[in-house]
Amino acid sequence: MAVFFIALGGPARFTALLATGLNLLLTLFLFARYDQLIGGWQYVREMAVLPQLRLNFSLGADGLSLTMLLLTTLVSFAAIWTAPKIERSPQLFYCCLLLISGGLVGAFSSIDLFFLYGFHEIALIPVFIMIGIWGSGDRQRAAWKATLYLGAGSFLVLLGIVALYLSGPAGLRSFDVRSLLEMAQSDLFHPASWIYLLLLAGLGTLVSLFPFHSWAPSTYSSAPPSTAMLHAGVLKKFGLYGLLRFVLPLFPEAVTQFSTLLLALLTCNILYIGYVTMAQRRLDWTLAYSSVMHMGTIFLGLASMNMMGLSGAGLFMFGHGLSIALLLALCGALKRRTTTLEYHELGGLAKLTPRLSLLFGFATMASLGLPGFTNFAGEVLIFFGATATAVIDHGSLPFIVATIAAVWGVVISSIYMLRAYRAVFFGALRETARCAAVQDLRPFEFLPASLLIVCLLVTGIFPKLLLKMLTLAFS
């Protein structure tokens, strides 16, 4: 497992591509070799770090983390492949991308909360640097906003983790997810519910849960496409992963106790942000807000707390990660050609760029949850899971409202995605200079996007590939 650490030897484009490619193959290999009969954590490697705190550096993978690892390596590979020629210090660019990606791989394969948290934080400074140097628009503000929001959010998570650690019985305290769960099951361990709120606020900030979402749109629209792909596609999923990994299993009572709060917030995510998304007049802002909105649906899956909802959330995380990365990559490609993303300045590009518009069409369909794509399977499972919980709860009103909102959210997202698609690619071709000499996608843009689409289709048509793994993790 230790091979996951990427050597930053000669970090030019080729090395970066090679490293992430190898990583992808390795993950696929691990994915295939995972023994589904046994389940649980496999490939575990441990090393004692601080015996005084019972802190171990332990790596391993189970169904959930393997799914996330697959997502990480896929998106990193595509993000590096699709990066255009960098004018200013390319070494630094690829170094930063690799650092983000390596940190995520480390985070998703850590069993120990300390390192789970630590690896995630590696991304903070590279993202700051990347937005600042290669970003667009009001990039300085966006970089500060994202960094301070995420820094504060992760600090809350840290406090939550330390409090969690301290609430264990002395002598048995541990950062290890496995032993924490064991302790919780054997009634040795009763973390207070304020820790749950702390962790929810912290992880919620990382996932852009309403009302901590305002960093996300500006970040995604200002960051260079590759960074935005990694950030929106994978980094943001870290918060959800944290919730799934240790928060929900450790606080079953607190989750039910505060479920109304969570449901209210996620309904805001879906409806409020959904309508905000509809009001956007620029492609990048539409995509950025849509990614915030979809988090609400995933949260609904988490809140349902049953097998269907949770594995649906896992599946949707995977699908959404791929589809938003795909959309952002194409959006970046479009911007390089037209230098603008305002709807009123674009239109009719389908004639000039058939390949781009075809891929974008696929991405749109994936994002709004058309059957055949992973997102559809995920969303359907989430709705079923949420409805099941609502029924078991004797028709708990907040659950019903939130589920209806989420289903309505699908309609909202169809509206804005299709409208965006129409505004950019159909209608009359604007006779502005910007749209006059637009070329179609080149291979370095076309191939990674197709790779992502193929993955979306494969896991969409055969969701069982992933679902088997996910259900193993949640059983």
Add this chain to the structure above:
Amino acid sequence: MLLADLFYPVNPLYLEFSVVLLGLALLVVEAFVPGCSKKALALIGVTGLLLILLATWLPWQPLDPSMASAHFYTWDALALFFKRFMIVMTILTMLMSLPFVPSIERSIPGEKSGSGVGEFFILPIFACASLMWLVSAVNFIMLFVSLECLSIVLYVAITYFRNDSKSLEAGTKYLILSALATGFLVYGIAWIFGTTGTMSINELSKAIAGLPLSSLTPLLFGIGLILVAFCFKIGAVPFQFWLPDVYQGAPTPITAFLSVASKAGGFVILLRLLEQLYTIPLLAKKMSVIVLALAVMTLLFGNLAAMAQSNMKRLLAYSSIAHTGYLLMAVVSIGAPLMGMAIQCYLAAYLLMTSLAFLVLLIVSQKLSNDELYSFQGLHQRSPFLACAMTIAMASLAGLPLTIGFIGKLFVFEVALQQRHYGLVVIGSISVVAGLYYYLKVVRAMYWQQPSEGAYPIVVSKKIGCLIGALAGGIVVLGIYPAPLFFLFK
């Protein structure tokens, strides 16, 4: 036989004596060996200190309690750790002074070139010896004498640049305020002696326990005065006014020494004193309120004031105040099982990251001969290596994970949570986010902005490069695998 008697079991007092002897020997060599290169002098000093550092692992025996010196000098784990700490910091200061030689030569008026450089290397050795005494002091007299020794060395070192008005101003400020603090200290000691009749810190709690309630007020008055003196040393708000000016004016290696070693010495005494006072429940309550207030003020002031700084040295000065705040957070939580470890760990982390930051600052400011934040602009293009090292230092100071600064912060927040100081933890969290802002300001300058005057590269010599690499590597490696650090605490 005789030799074995002489050295085993050895009296630990020899450690300090050997440091002083080393300093004296270097002075003699400097004065009487003509043509002795200053660099060789520094290297002899560093080698000597390294040998003494190794010697701390010898099986020293605690002093025989019947000996007179045992009433003054203790040999416990805390003292041992901080003796090593002081030696390491002195070595780093001397190594840092090597690339600083051109600045010294420029600022010292002398007939021949290189005059006055030798002493600059030797002064920290004497400061080191007095700090080593200080961390072992268990008697107010011993404490006072070693503190004065230290202060006198620092007065000279801070005003070392006699041509530079800033250095002189810093020295004067330090002289006056430090003298004032010393006055408070002596006066406080007098009051405590007057009420309890003992000069020993170790017997303080026993003496206080037998006191009538009426003598509590004079006792508290004395303790308050002593606290003022040590808050001055560690730079806790509201006794921090000297810090930014002195840090800015003093020669950079001395600033680093002041910021790390002198602060650590103050914390050791604070710990020894408070540990005694906390055994009396009535005093414990009062003390914890005072220290809590100090911690809150220091955290807020240090972090919020640092956000507005545009001079790198002043920024580091305010950041040093902020770190005092975090350390005080741990001090408030006295009684938590890991409290001592938290403070040691934090200070060790602080040593590495502050030295690295000052070292990079020193090299960059040598090229532009100023230490404003804008001289860091575009450093990434002028020297990716330095920019990377500085980013690591800043990440560690900000407490980002996988650096040693994070381990320190983790411990501090853990002990604070364990003692249920929730309000303090909230203030601490606000300061961490504020800290993220001003440390990232440096990162922004290095990466986002274009260099101000033509991007000519900064060449770092191999030796200094190794030193920077070792410090940066230490920060990251110990941040991931801190076990070696804890080996030192045993």
